[in-house]
Amino acid sequence: MKKPLTIVKIGGNVIDNSEQLHYFLEDFSALPGDKILVHGGGKVATELGVSMGVEAKMVDGRRITDIHTLRIVTMAYAGLINKNIVAQLQARYCNAIGLTGADGNTIKAVKRPVKTIDYGFVGDLDEHSIAVDTISSLLNAKLVPVFCAITHDGDTQLLNTNADTIASAIAVAMSAAYDTTLIYCFEKKGVLRDVDDESSILSEIRLDEFAALQESGVISGGMIPKLHNAFEAIKSGVKEVYIGHADELLKQGAQQGTRLTQ
């Protein structure tokens, strides 16, 4: 039987709220067994850019990571946010180790090819980008990896990378050796039947129900790619995926978000 492994992803809505981050890290520390945290960015990168006079660069509504932006996100994500999360987890006796994909060559991405838009220093990756052996060594040493959304290309270049993608790639890759559960914390309590009614949570969606829920319009908009990616992870070996609010999703015996399974 494989050992269980939980991969949790948090974004700006948790990171930017120090009280919410505090409670989240308390719950995360209390999670039993092997676990990995993946965090996105937050307002601090934007604020840092403003204070340094570097404007966010957009092309056709897409954010571009030029060399100045890459410096800023490296400082904000890999430095300030990652190390403060690690120090806070350590204070809760969770033996966290903060990493970019360059550290231990844990995530080797590819700079996004230029087609119509040059996204700049952005990394694309999949489950084959993940160094399963190195991450397993860290887990076996009773360490808790905390990944920020920076990877590298193996040829000296750091790359800005989507944290959701990192979390699912790690979950899929680690599934060969572990029973993996992937938990996406986001701003809603789960997948809702009625987007304006936080109590209308769908407690479970099976892979074979997904298409029907899309057709009937219950799942629409931004939830479609999110759930599509989650089910792709499940098809590739992840045991289950939870989507919901950080406040509730990690509490023992109170997993009130939406559970996605085969």
Place this chain on the structure above:
Amino acid sequence: MKKPLTIVKIGGNVIDNSEQLHYFLEDFSALPGDKILVHGGGKVATELGVSMGVEAKMVDGRRITDIHTLRIVTMAYAGLINKNIVAQLQARYCNAIGLTGADGNTIKAVKRPVKTIDYGFVGDLDEHSIAVDTISSLLNAKLVPVFCAITHDGDTQLLNTNADTIASAIAVAMSAAYDTTLIYCFEKKGVLRDVDDESSILSEIRLDEFAALQESGVISGGMIPKLHNAFEAIKSGVKEVYIGHADELLKQGAQQGTRLTQ
């Protein structure tokens, strides 16, 4: 017989010069056996402070780490400098992993007590601050730890810490399990008989010669505390200490700096 372990410390004079850093990382990658890199800061932290409007705070000629400065050094040292060094080592097939003392609780320091001066968020440490088991686990996983000069107090607080002290504390602590060699790269080629003559290098100083060299005035000024600390490390178990220029100290068969021994 114990396994050999080399701990190398570099400072701003290497970090701030991209060509020198390039050659140093080439030499460091080629070093055989288990190894650890410790790096100090560099101009980038000062520049970052200027661009963010945070002035270096001095009291009685001493630099103070207030909360703004701590944020800046965390971003610059743990983020920008550390991760770029790691990415450059990875490109040379050196499996580097960048760390602060918070990561894996590897270095738990104590905030410097306020006596006449409040230094702010500065950490003091000694060999008992070092998590030998965790660092050994990383080395056993064939990883190369790269420490920046940030530690923590175990109670959520990150601390700015002297990189020379980190290097010697790691070397002393790891001596219980390894034959440790400590290499300090600095701006001179070694300990010089004549400070203005770079060819007057003392190739070796034994512990029992140190006092006489001080009395005769051959060793003076800033070299006294540097050598004092090095000999303290030797008295506490470090096998040998090299002091000299990064260009020459790491080259195989060309260790031209000053070698300090028992």
